[in-house]
Amino acid sequence: MSFPWAKEYKPSHPLMQWLDEKLPLPRFVYNAVGAGYPVPRNLNYFWNFGILAGVCLMLQIVTGVVLAMHYAANSGVAFDSVEHIMRDVNWGWMLRYAHANGASAFFVVVYIHIFRGFFFSSYKAPREMIWLLGVTIFLLMMATAFMGYVLPWGQMSFWGAKVITGLFSAIPVVGEPLQQWLLGGFAPDNAALNRFFSLHFLLPFVILGVVILHIWALHIPGSSNPTGVEVKTESDTVPFHPYYTAKDGFGLGVFAILYCTMLFFLPNALGHPDNYIQANPLSTPAHIVPEWYFWPFYAILRAFTADFLFIPAKLMGVLAMFSAILVWFFLPWLDTSPVRSGHYRPLFRKFFYLLVIDVLVLGYCGGSPAETKYVLISQIAATYYFLHFLVILPIVASIEKPAPLPFSITEAVLGKDDQTAPAA
Amino acid sequence: MVRLFGPLVGLFFAVALLWSFGVGAIQAIREPEPTTAVQEFHLAPKEPEPGFSFNGPFGKFNQAQLQRGFQVYKEVCSNCHSLHFVAFRDLAALGYTEAEVKAIAKEWGTKAKVQDPKTGDETERDNVPADHFPKVYYAGTGNPPDLSLVTKARHEGPEYVYSLLTGYQEQPAELLKKYPDAKTPDGLYYNPYFANLNIAMPAPLADDQVTYGDGTKATKEQMAADVAAFLTWTAEPKMEKRKQTGWAVLGFLLAATALAYLAKRNVWSKVH
Ligand code: HEM
Numbered sequence: 011m012s013f014p015w016a017k018e019y020k021p022s023h024p025l026m027q028w029l030d031e032k033l034p035l036p037r038f039v040y041n042a043v044g045a046g047y048p049v050p051r052n053l054n055y056f057w058n059f060g061i062l063a064g065v066c067l068m069l070q071i072v073t074g075v076v077l078a079m080h081y082a083a084n085s086g087v088a089f090d091s092v093e094h095i096m097r098d099v100n101w102g103w104m105l106r107y108a109h110a111n112g113a114s115a116f117f118v119v120v121y122i123h124i125f126r127g128f129f130f131s132s133y134k135a136p137r138e139m140i141w142l143l144g145v146t147i148f149l150l151m152m153a154t155a156f157m158g159y160v161l162p163w164g165q166m167s168f169w170g171a172k173v174i175t176g177l178f179s180a181i182p183v184v185g186e187p188l189q190q191w192l193l194g195g196f197a198p199d200n201a202a203l204n205r206f207f208s209l210h211f212l213l214p215f216v217i218l219g220v221v222i223l224h225i226w227a228l229h230i231p232g233s234s235n236p237t238g239v240e241v242k243t244e245s246d247t248v249p250f251h252p253y254y255t256a257k258d259g260f261g262l263g264v265f266a267i268l269y270c271t272m273l274f275f276l277p278n279a280l281g282h283p284d285n286y287i288q289a290n291p292l293s294t295p296a297h298i299v300p301e302w303y304f305w306p307f308y309a310i311l312r313a314f315t316a317d318f319l320f321i322p323a324k325l326m327g328v329l330a331m332f333s334a335i336l337v338w339f340f341l342p343w344l345d346t347s348p349v350r351s352g353h354y355r356p357l358f359r360k361f362f363y364l365l366v367i368d369v370l371v372l373g374y375c376g377g378s379p380a381e382t383k384y385v386l387i388s389q390i391a392a393t394y395y396f397l398h399f400l401v402i403l404p405i406v407a408s409i410e411k412p413a414p415l416p417f418s419i420t421e422a423v424l425g426k427d428d429q430t431a432p433a434a
Numbered sequence: 435m436v437r438l439f440g441p442l443v444g445l446f447f448a449v450a451l452l453w454s455f456g457v458g459a460i461q462a463i464r465e466p467e468p469t470t471a472v473q474e475f476h477l478a479p480k481e482p483e484p485g486f487s488f489n490g491p492f493g494k495f496n497q498a499q500l501q502r503g504f505q506v507y508k509e510v511c512s513n514c515h516s517l518h519f520v521a522f523r524d525l526a527a528l529g530y531t532e533a534e535v536k537a538i539a540k541e542w543g544t545k546a547k548v549q550d551p552k553t554g555d556e557t558e559r560d561n562v563p564a565d566h567f568p569k570v571y572y573a574g575t576g577n578p579p580d581l582s583l584v585t586k587a588r589h590e591g592p593e594y595v596y597s598l599l600t601g602y603q604e605q606p607a608e609l610l611k612k613y614p615d616a617k618t619p620d621g622l623y624y625n626p627y628f629a630n631l632n633i634a635m636p637a638p639l640a641d642d643q644v645t646y647g648d649g650t651k652a653t654k655e656q657m658a659a660d661v662a663a664f665l666t667w668t669a670e671p672k673m674e675k676r677k678q679t680g681w682a683v684l685g686f687l688l689a690a691t692a693l694a695y696l697a698k699r700n701v702w703s704k705v706h
Contacts, residue, residue, distance in 0.1 A: 051705060093519050093583075096672070103672045104679065165682025189584060217513030247703055275491050285585035286669075287579075296629065304583025316457040318450040321455060330447055337443075343436040382462050389455035393448045398607040404437055 012041065012232070013048045015244040023318040042229065048247035049254055050235035052104060052423050056130075057233065058261035059123040066116035067221065071214050071280040073109040074158075081161065083207035086202040088163035107277040113155050113268045114280045117303035125340075127361055130238060131350040138342040143224040145338045147217055149357040152304070152335075154213040157206040159301055160198070164285030169298045171198040171206075177311070177331075184353055190279060197291060237422045238350025239415055244418035245427070299378045306369050307331050307374030310395065312380055330392070333382045337399045344399065347407035349415065357410040368394045471616035475609055477601070477626040478592035481661040486592055488666060491681075492672055495667055497529040502646055503664025504528060506657045509644050511581065512543075513637070514569040519582035520668050523563035527671060535563050544568040576634025577620045585662070585669040592666045594627065599658035601627040602637040 019040040021027045030037055040046040051288055080099050082091040095102035124144070127133055133141035148248075155175060160167045177184040194201030216218050241247055254332040261278065272279065280302055300308055314327035337344075354357045368391050420426035438693045487496045504525065515630035545558035546565055546603070561568065573576050585591030605624040610617060610658070622632040639654045646652050666673070 012597045075449075090519075096670075103670075103676060106675075127591040252701045253705070256694070260691065260694040260698040263694045267684065267691060270680065270683050274676055276684060277676070283587050283589055285593070286583045296613040313451055314454050316454040318453050321450075323454070326450055333447065335442070337440075338435050340440060344440050346437070374695065382458065382467060386455060386458055386462070389451050391457070393451040393455075396444045396451075399438045401448075404441060413640060 012046070012229070013241065015247075016041070016048050017046050017249060019044075019046055027344060042225070043255070044250040044251045047229070047232075047250040048176075048241075048244070049233055049244060049418050050241055050252050051248045051253075052237065052419050053254070053257075054260060055257075056122070057128040057235075058258055059119050059126060061258045061419060062063050062119045062261065062265050063116065063123055064100065064221065065265070066119055067217060069112045070109060070116060071218070071225065072107050073112060074211070074214065076105055077109055078211060081207075083161065083204050083398070084204050085163060085289070086092060088161065088203060092162045109271050111273045111282060113158065113274070114301075114303065115265075116151065117155070119265070121303070124148065125366065128354040128365070129233060129359075130236065131345060132234050132354070133342045134345070134350055135342065137228075137234060139227045139341060140224060143220055143227060145335070147220050147224060148338075149335060150217045150220065153305065154210060154217065155301065157210040157213070158204065159285075160206045161210060162285060163203060163289045165287045165289055165293075165295050166282045166285040166298070166300075168198055168289035168291065169295055170300050171202065173298055174300070175202075177324075177328045179324065180328045182325070184431050185255055186414065187375060193339065198289075216321065217307070234350060235419060236351055236353065236421055237416055238354070239417075239422070240418055242418045243420070299377055300376060302373070305374070306372040307334055307376070309372040309376030309384075310334050310392045311386060312376070313388040313392040315385060315389075330396075334392075334395060337396070341399065341403075345403045345407050347410060347412070349412040354413040354415055355406075356413060358403075358406050361398060361406060364394070365398050368398070455634075471609055471613040472631055474612075475606065475626055475631060476629070477597070478591045479597040479627060481593050482596050482655060486659070486663060486666070488663065488673065491677060493677065495663065498648055499663045500528045500667050501530075502648070502650060502657075503662070503667075505644055505646065506639075506661040507581070507664055508636050511655075511661065512567075512570065514570060514572050514574070514578040514638075515581045516578075517567035517568070517582050518569075518580045521564060521566045523562060524671060530665070533565075539565060541564050542568070543569070545654075556642035574634075575590075578635065581665055582668045583655075585666045591669065592662045595662040595665055596655075596658045597627040598625060598633075598641050599637075599661070600626045600655055631668060651681050 019030070019037040021036065025037055029035070034343050037046075047214075077095065080091065080095050080102065082088060088299075092106065093108050099105070127141065127144070149198055152268075154172075160171045171193075175189055175198065178189040178192060189356075190196060193199075215350060235241075281300060282301075291327065297307075309329040311331040314323045314330060317323050345356065347355065349355055351363055371391045372388060372395065375384040375391065379382045416422040418427045443606055487494060487499070491517070507515075519522060522542075525535050525538060526532070539561040542561045546561050546568060548557055548559055549555070550557055579587075588594045602623060602625050605618050618632045618633070622634055623636055624631060624634045639657050642652050643654075643655050644652050644657060650656060670676075
């Protein structure tokens with residue numbers, strides 16, 4: 011579906027006409043990311059991050075498939091096979107750094123994409139389904155990245171896997187057997203490494219499938235925009251091509267510069283040195299920390315230090331950690347304000363910025379050793395996190411007086427809209 | 435439903451967290467965690483004078499230094515530490531000729547073990563360039579780790595190795611006075627750069643322990659910096675190529691992005 015003024019695909023070349031009759035793939039592309047897709051004219055650079063996430067996914071799939079040609083998923087040789095990639099495979103060092111830093115870049119991009127959604131309330135009707143699919147993608151990404159990090163079979167791979175799968179043992183009654191079933195043993199070993207490799211290979215393609223649904227769902231209402239006012243007339247939109255292809259091209263260039271700077275000059279800055287030590291079940295690292303993109307959630311997990319109402323602290327931590335992401339699924343129904351954009355919501359905006367700081371604080375604590383001061387800070391920060399989504403957002407929505415909205419996107423951009431007078 | 439249960443769930447987690455916070459805070463006030471000798475006396479790694487040539491985006495290895503570092507490894511460290519991921523032929527990158535590499539492999543103290551397929555007897559043969567550095571067996575206290583990746587396996591690895599090798603000292607009297615329990619146990623050595631301050635490795639370097647062929651004076655600091663540089667190379671032999679490639683890629687990307695910017699401005703000039 012699209013707006014009535016969307017341009018129709020009219021192939022001029024006979025070959026393209028022939029193709030359009032047999033398999034209208036060019037028509038599909040034209041309507042999806044071509045001149046046949048009208049898009050609000052006022053999108054800012056935060057609207058670049060969806061495309062960038064797609065680029066990251068392709069990058070991970072391409073580098074991952076080639077890495078998998080040289081990697082050996084066996085606990086006896088996995089660590090050596092990664093070093094073989096780094097030393098002996100032609101450009102193997104570049105592939106591996108591209109994949110490891112690609113995972114980080116992917117999460118940076120996706121976090122910005124998600125917080126864009128928070129600020130502009132992109133989750134609100136009619137875009138709930140896009141949002142739900144997005145949260146699903148994020149969960150799948152976390153599973154994929156967790157299992158990928160186990161593959162090099164370094165110390166953090168092993169101990170990270172042990173801690174995270176150990177979370178399942180907090181579940182009453184079935185916890186321990188469940189954990190053993192997941193690992194195929196009592197601790198991570200060859201069986202676990204093999205299944206993690208298999209799933210790490212599979213899940214990106216599942217993600218790709220959900221991404222296709224995500225974009226399909228997006229093309230039904232079309233993109234939202236920084237004013238949050240829906241498209242009314244043709245003058246509110248521009249065709250995707252060439253306007254947004256050009257803008258996305260520039261955004262991609264800036265992203266590639268930052269990503270390649272990390273890849274070629276600071277390739278290990280985001281990794282943990284312990285992962286260059288082969289996994290050793292008999293030697294526990296001083297601090298077990300996951301990759302940076304899990305830090306906020308890791309801080310929430312560790313924030314529960316006392317049993318509460320007969321619920322063991324560990325179980326509370328596990329419930330809270332998963333709930334911290336699951337609450338995102340309910341956002342469309344928790345935030346009932348009819349106004350979308352944070353630009354016109356003065357009270358909401360203050361809490362939004364507080365949330366950004368809160369998540370950064372949680373991240374900082376999650377990456378720090380579990381010392382008392384960090385735990386106490388994460389307890390306060392985690393409290394705000396849950397109150398923000400589950401209590402503050404619904405209240406703000408009902409008490410806030412939003413600022414006046416522009417009549418249309420055109421008016422917001424040009425200062426006037428000829429349509430302001432009742433439309434002819 | 436969501437607006438009823440949502441806030442209840444939120445308050446549930448909030449109260450549980452504040453409960454944990456309260457319990458923890460009271461505990462912290464009643465019995466503050468005592469400081470430890472490690473917290474007070476552990477030192478962050480320091481750089482050798484005048485710094486490593488390979489640091490920074492334009493950094494390069496100094497071949498003469500890598501050769502000296504290899505000499506230190508060969509004459510000192512290889513008694514206890516292996517170099518599993520490095521093959522003799524890789525030494526060509528340090529500027530040794532093919533014949534020199536062959537000679538180094540052939541003359542290496544520990545021979546390659548082979549099993550005679552006919553009799554099953556274990557025999558030995560000289561190492562060849564394609565062989566990796568042989569395994570090292572160590573009977574003393576502690577476990578000497580393989581050194582091939584050690585500079586990547588520690589924070590600020592090259593600086594750490596340099597500091598560790600030059601950091602041996604008497605245990606400070608102040609430390610003993612304040613933390614009598616933290617006295618270095620017998621068989622271990624005090625080193626403020628090591629994670630728990632007491633390391634099983636005896637100080638391996640002393641001034642003039644090796645005689646450098648290029649006339650460089652073999653002070654302890656010089657040897658430590660040289661072997662740290664060598665171990666940076668063993669951990670990442672492709673470092674120079676990585677940085678060179680990086681500059682070529684960035685050059686291309688900057689140009690392409692500038693063009694993309696101009697294209698974007700041109701396209702959008704019609705609607706702004
Ligand atoms: C959603 C996309 C993906 C994410 C977020 C992701 C993430 C990761 C991470 C964090 C690692 C550990 C990196 C390291 O420490 O070296 C890893 C390793 C690996 N991944 Fe992926 N990956 C993705 C897609 C893929 C795909 C599609 C494949 C292959 C079909 C793949 C194959 C591998 C292999 C073989 C390794 C181990 C080699 C290594 O450690 O460098 N990945 N991945």
